Amino acid sequence: MGRYLLRRLLQLVPVFIGTTFLIYWLVWSVPGDPFAGKCGDRGCPPNYRAMMTEKYHLDDSIWVQYASYMKNLFQGDFGITFGGREISDIIATSYPNTLKLAVVALAIEAIIGLGAGVLTGLRRNGFLDNLVLISTLFLIALPVFVIGFVLQWLLGVKWGIVNPTVSNEMRFSELIVPGFVLGSASMAYIARVARTSIAENRRADYVRTAIAKGLPMRRVVGVHLLRNSLIPVVTLLGTDLGALMGGAIVTEGIFGINGIGRQVLRAIVTKESATVVGIVVVLVLVYLVMNLLVDLLYAALDPRIRYE
């Protein structure tokens, strides 16, 4: 287990360097002059451009820029934006917000998705099964922004049940609607995967044995059936956290949440490569760590899996 963990952690290093370089290179190759749109139709005065170019080493080659960026990064310095803000500050304020949103979304999709999946998997072809089937199809077919705008308008403006946008305190109650919107598509997938998985294992030998032993149904489902059916669901949920955080741009925009989506979008538009790279670097770390956690969870769920 320890050696496996070490090996996996070491593997993260080249992946980390590779992805950051790719991102850096891509942002760097976006055409256009970072100052062209900055000062409006008038254009920036040459002295301003000269000062910024020198300050941000914009006339160096990508290799030099990337090397100095990585050097600073390992010293914990993410650099500063053209407006003079510390990028580490931006990351420190926007990440927790996005993380909160993603965790709420994850919780909603786990509870509703798994619940619906278990119920329908046990009672297939019933009324409930058909209802879930149709409603999940509906959620998968609708783009996130449609669900977002419709819910925001209905609940926030028309009925006035919730605030249309999320306040800066990011209270849990305010995050339920955005979390539901963000997690809606994944929720539908989880319900379907869980349903199939439960239905398959329902006919497995060990379940029949458990029932034959005379165990109460609650224990058969809760311990034997559910635990063995969870592996595909956990895989989905685990990798989803990263996807939810990276994919929250639309949801954050609709509900006015100050998260990484807004920052990445702004940075891409204003060509602030350092901000883009900084945020994505942390996102890459989230993906890598979540993947590792999922793999380790397999062993806990399924005793047949052992890591050497």
Place this chain on the structure above:
Amino acid sequence: MRVSKRASGALAVGAAFALIASGCSSGNDDGGDASASKDGAIVIDGTQPENPLVPANTTETGGGKIIDWVWSGLVEYPNNGGAPQNLLAESIETSDSKVFKIKIKQNTKFHDGTTVKAESFVKAWNWAAYGPNGAQNASFFSDIQGFEDTYTEDPDGPDGPKKAAEPKAKEMSGLKVIDDWNFEVTLSSPTAVFPTKLGYSAFMPLPDAFFATTPAEFGKKPIGNGPVKLVSWQDDVELKLTRFDDYSLRDKMKIKDVTVKIYQDDTAAYNDLLAGNLDFQQQVPVSSLAGDKWKTDLGERAIQTTIPSNGIIAFPIYDKRFQNKDLRRAISLSINRQEVTDKIFFGNRKPADSWANPLTPGATPGDCTACKFDPTEAKRLLQQAGGFQGKLTLSYNADASHKEWMEAVAQQIKTNLGIDAVAVGVPTFAVFRANINAYKMTGLYRAGWQQDYPDVENWINPLYVTGGSSNDGKYSNPQVDALAKEASAAPSLEEAHKKFAEAVKIIDQDVPAMPIYFSGEQSGHSEKIKKLELSNVGELDITSVEL
């Protein structure tokens, strides 16, 4: 993201051309309840300022709006759209439009309690004009004598290996402090419009505290001299402003607190406005304009106004194919501006019929004869010009909503002249501007102009005079240059306006660009606000707000 980043460096302070004593929803009185106003607080929408808030270094709307509120300048632009009025200035006197004697009101305060003195202006202007400080608004000081000694240009452009030389002087020789309340400005050549410019945010005074710290530090918690002061600024979340109780000039605040909530998406702000969580939105989202939905949603709280900003399509005159003025006129006459504004903008913008925006002092409504719709004359002129070969492209930046109207214009040119015209979107404003600045346009392109200060001069000199700061098409006509020069140097504004009108007549014959529409603005406010006015650029005049 909002692309209208203070398009050309707008200006402002609490003035209002389109004085909107808008939707006083109470209906029976024209003001609010004084006691409700006194400790009242409102929440309005905004965008994250791009840079620390230093007046001479802010050229986008997010920060510009805050600067306009936190600072008060020597002059302000009055409510009736007339000539600027003195605000902090006691008097601005000149006999030759070259030497200006400026006397300021005594004992007005900065927010840190220090006194605003003549020196506060002179030091601030010298800082902005000193090249190595890299202020974005440095060019506003180019009228002043000695500017060329403090601001040196990079000899081979920003991409070349050479660096700009160290400036010879740190201070402009044309600025002289006489005593605490008087200073004298000498310009390098007579400029009648100079006092008008003084209301622009680049000319605001700075307290001593600015020079004791770095601009970046100062700009996080700026100290101004305006009717409100900044309490706190939480990046990407909100800026909190509160009434400055020691403010002694005319435009005092009637309410106490203003929170500027930062939105990324204007639809989110609009929904907050409808739900009563937001008290004012300067521009409602495009999606709510279709079918006048916003008017149904907001009722009497909907405010429709015009702002001094034009939508223009420009010609790259450096391209040989566009050097025939008959061709340019033919294209301009083939565009049905009324149809574009009616069909595409639902009447929220007005068809352009003059070169300068009609809200501007000195502008002559209807002076653009090339703005008429006359397809017969257009065809005749096209023939006279020898036709047009190949494809005619009309470029626009696709990151803002320009696609629809640019396509409509292209279609009209195609239908009325038989030219193969197509609208082409360039992905971002940055790439689009980079091509324009590098003189690489191969067809017509979208341009826009929002005035920096209210005078017709601002619509001619930067755009149509040889070497003008935004003459991107390289239009050049010695007659126009000569008239504009005479006009700028005229001893009075009236005479300047007359000369500019003559220059416009020649421009109208040459058609270096095509004014298409005059911009409108659609704002909305909550039921809480009983009275408000908009400034001349459509910003909320927060000193006018009553609850």
